[in-house]
Amino acid sequence: SQNVACTSFPLDKISQTLCKDELRLLEAMEKNILNTRSIDDDWIKKNLDPFYLKKLPKTNLGVLLEQVRPVGGQRKVEALELFAQAQDEPLSNWVVVGDSITDFKMLQAVDNAGGLAIAFNANEYALPYSTMGLASTHLDDLLPVLEAWGKGKRPAVERLVKGKEKAGGSGDRGHFQWLAGIEDVAAHLEIHARIRTVVREEAAKLS
Template identity: 40%
Template sequence: MSFLVAFDLEGPLSPQDNAYEIMGRLPQGYELFERLSRYDDLLTLEGRPDYEPGDTLALIVPFLLAYGVKEEDIWAVSRTAFLTPGAKETVAELAALGLPSCIISTSYCQHACRVARELGLPEDRVACTHLPLDTWQDELPPEDREWILEVARSFLGVPLEDDEALKRLGDNFFWEEMPRRAKLGKLFGLVRVVGGTRKTEALTDFARRAGASLDRVVAVGDSITDFHMLRTVREAGGLSLVFNGNAYSLPYGTCAVASSNLTAILPLIKAFVQGGLTAVERKIGELSRSSGEEGPFYHWLLDRSPGEEIISLHARFRARLRGRAAQLG
């Protein structure tokens, strides 16, 4: 029976949050994205039907259209992204060991496929969010464009910490007013972000193609969009590995690694392939005894809550690698 290693992209493989940086090129775009990302968190936490964590990449589409963003802009921002230290070496060593890798990402395909090529992975091993912006730009009515810009100003007028106001404004815009605008509502409905349970669906498909059962899958993630995939793999007896994770992902890991270099996960993957979860737990004990002040730090989480100390440690490494994007869910 084969194994499979499935990576989230933004965080484990590349520090850049591509959508955040695309929005950052717009007037007060970072601030607008942060409010929409918080609204995404609120919808996820309330368990809104048919909504998945990471659908922020759908929520920002009306604003990308209103500001005239094109696919070339996505490519241009993607070209500024660099790989997480050790990412290329990690994927190459897994390949040398006969362990196939795949990428399962909420990222727009323009970005995800470019990063995959840099890592030496073919596009058929990438699941990502399809966004034909150039075609849609020609379909957006001018009156809708002006309305969206007004809504953007309204979002920017709400303090980031005011969950109630963000929820009220977002609910009205996305779920009441937008569906009444035929063309815009149609375009918005076409965006299918690969996050939440859709990541798990993609993982299941990749595992089937690789001939790997879920108890022989390694899933590497770090954020709220990964929790369902991480939980599914952990419950199946596979290796759910959180790399520089946040409070939304750490509770669903079999184990966690806080490090400035992705190669720190390799000893755990090798142990898993050779001896299963028992070998991983034993390896974490060995590695923890030899960790220096700057890590890497290893934690076994299968039978414990991560706790504030582990969450804070991961937050420190997360901020070191991801900068401003580290604060996003």
């Protein structure tokens, strides 16, 4: 069995509620996104803010979205605490991975407890609250970290990550940082931002 905490999004109910005009509105925005070569924060603000804040609320979909309770921020912490209680394992024994503002409270809680909070291709909202960082196009670069955690918990991971950080990454892979105790993470944000962009561009091709 699996323990899963996620945002409930009833697609069947939504599809039955939308009319043709509302579907055309969604399809037009989808086409706009797919036909845009480079999407940055300015583009998102200019195009998606009016879409989500003005157009969608006037549709049946907007009404449904108001009922969605995203599992993020404090709710992620609460979900993690429920898992920890169910497994009878303190947060000091947990490894969590996050990348953005909805993860920082979870990352902070685990890091403060002595667990392992990993910032993976993270932004400025997640990196400062993490135990370590990894910027890479391959998630399996985390495997040695998890193996080290299994053998010797946080001290073993610290030795491994500091060694890899000293050696440096290669191209778009293996850029590690030990962040615990570091107040200024600005020097690490650049590589995370670059790899984050690379990964998002590759993901966009899949759609």
